[in-house]
Amino acid sequence: MRILLIGYGKMGKTIEQMALAKGHQIVGTIDHTNSETLQKYTAANVDVAIEFTHPEAAFGNISYCLTNGIPVVSGSTGWLDKFDEAKKLCSEHNGAFFYASNFSVGVNLFFHFNEYIAAKMQAYKAYKVGIREIHHLQKVDKPSGTGITAAEGILANYPILSGWVADEETEGKLNIISEREPDVVGTHIVTYSSEVDKIELAHVAHSRAGFAEGAIMAAEWLKDKEGVYGMKDMLNL
Incomplete structure (x- = not known):
């Protein structure tokens, strides 16, 4: 899959290493130093975005993905007062959104x-x-x-x-x-x-590997789906 990483801190870098090892392609990395470059990515060049950023940036990133047809997996926390807005955007644009506070x-x-x-x-x-x-x-x-x-x-x-x-x-x-x-x-x-x-x-x-592995599993699982999902859906809990 062609993966866009939104958030390139410790978690983003761990996801990048594991995704590349599984044969996926990282088409871009976004962080606070180049956040304006998010605008160049669309459904034409991205299969899924994985978003791990700060609370003040998360909703804007998720909104961009959903309104531009990019399936998005998010693990950002501290923004859930806007979660219902994200669900509404996902429905309006027939998008795909996977959220978990923890992907382990x-x-x-x-x-x-x-x-x-x-x-x-x-x-x-x-x-x-x-x-x-x-x-x-x-x-x-x-x-x-x-x-x-x-x-x-x-x-x-x-x-x-x-x-x-x-x-x-x-x-x-x-x-x-x-x-x-x-x-x-x-x-x-x-x-x-x-x-x-x-x-x-x-x-x-013991390490971030479990979180990163779960996020990649979610990205793979979200392919060709529409709607809002979480770990209970993927793990059938």
């Missing part, structure tokens, strides 16, 4: 098990649930998109909680604690604590 197969299994455990644990009022996420110092958004997705999975199955909050204890809310440390790829821990014991579900990423 392991993380998406973590999401799946997280929802199952929440549905069981909500009956046991002695346990208090919380989320802790740890990332590298360059991680811009807090909480992480993966942390928020985990929170949403709990809230959908935990009726006594009315929403989530960041780094504060609030009655009736799910607290997401965010920590930033050197050289941490990504760790997410869901904890159920009582006075007598503690239950934890954790995912610890």
